[in-house]
Amino acid sequence: MIYLDKLPNSQPQETVQVFLRRHWIDLTRIFFFSAVMLLVPVAVYAIAQFGGVNLFAHPFWGPIGALLLASYLLIIYSVTITEVTDYWLDVWIVTNERVINAEQHGLFNRLVSEVHLEQIQDITSETKGFLETFLTYGDVYVQTAGERERFRFKNVDNPDDVKITISELVTTCKNTHHHDPKVIAPGLGAPTTSQHHPDNIKL
Amino acid sequence: MLSISLIYILIPFGLILLLAILFFFFNVFHIERYAIRSTATTTLVIIYFLSFGALLTLIGGYILIVDWSQEFEPNELLPSFDSSSQLD
Numbered sequence: 001m002i003y004l005d006k007l008p009n010s011q012p013q014e015t016v017q018v019f020l021r022r023h024w025i026d027l028t029r030i031f032f033f034s035a036v037m038l039l040v041p042v043a044v045y046a047i048a049q050f051g052g053v054n055l056f057a058h059p060f061w062g063p064i065g066a067l068l069l070a071s072y073l074l075i076i077y078s079v080t081i082t083e084v085t086d087y088w089l090d091v092w093i094v095t096n097e098r099v100i101n102a103e104q105h106g107l108f109n110r111l112v113s114e115v116h117l118e119q120i121q122d123i124t125s126e127t128k129g130f131l132e133t134f135l136t137y138g139d140v141y142v143q144t145a146g147e148r149e150r151f152r153f154k155n156v157d158n159p160d161d162v163k164i165t166i167s168e169l170v171t172t173c174k175n176t177h178h179h180d181p182k183v184i185a186p187g188l189g190a191p192t193t194s195q196h197h198p199d200n201i202k203l
Numbered sequence: 204m205l206s207i208s209l210i211y212i213l214i215p216f217g218l219i220l221l222l223a224i225l226f227f228f229f230n231v232f233h234i235e236r237y238a239i240r241s242t243a244t245t246t247l248v249i250i251y252f253l254s255f256g257a258l259l260t261l262i263g264g265y266i267l268i269v270d271w272s273q274e275f276e277p278n279e280l281l282p283s284f285d286s287s288s289q290l291d
Contacts, residue, residue, distance in 0.1 A: 001237075060209065060273070063209055063269050063271075067213070070216065070262045073262070074220060078223050078227070081227065089234070102237070104233070
């Protein structure tokens with residue numbers, strides 16, 4: 001597991017300022033979908049009973065129907081926990097030095113990348129739609145200099161507050177590093193945190 | 204005459220069960236490997252184990268009460284048609 005107070009490649013004075021997951025509504029969607037799927041066999045059974053057919057009474061078709069139902073439940077369960085794991089492993093961490101983006105796509109695809117706060121040029125928050133506005137969640141985009149793609153914090157709670165917090169951290173970081181002659185600018189001299197390739201981060 | 208045993212339908216079900224168990228352990232592995240250490244994460248793993256255990260107990264309980272050695276003739280399984288009921 002990953003320790004928040006001991007992140008990989010962390011600097012001595014580095015502390016976590018913001019820790020984000022997707023909004024709880026995403027988790028609710030997963031369970032709602034699973035609940036609807038679980039209602040399908042209940043509905044089929046109820047309709048069959050209403051039509052005077054007892055699906056599980058037959059000595060041959062009864063066990064087959066029960067095993068089909070068991071298989072269906074196993075599939076629904078597997079899909080549900082995979083989605084929950086996907087939700088749980090999508091995290092965004094902002095420290096006083098960098099932004100870490102860790103996203104899980106299914107079971108066999110994981111993307112982890114980071115950017116130093118000094119490299120951030122633009123931060124945008126976006127809330128669109130009725131539910132997003134009502135529950136105050138949305139996306140935050142972090143744009144960096146150069147050709148690197150921008151980070152997207154998907155469906156995070158209070159995106160406006162997150163944007164403001166990151167902006168303040170970026171300003172503080174730039175001021176601190178600007179006045180600190182020991183820090184070497186990214187891309188020059190000794191490697192800094194910003195030069196870690198995403199593939200090298202063991203998150 | 205050819206008879207069909209119930210035990211054969213347990214084979215495809217066993218494969219589905221095996222896949223579900225693999226998926227379960229892949230999920231637990233990913234949580235253990237990549238999740239942020241917290242009480243919530245530990246609780247989530249416990250919920251995973253309890254819910255999967257409950258599901259397996261439910262399914263196993265049903266499998267144990269059925270006599271899977273029963274054999275059936277195909278004509279017992281299909282709907283029969285009475286020739287005397289045909290139109291004259």
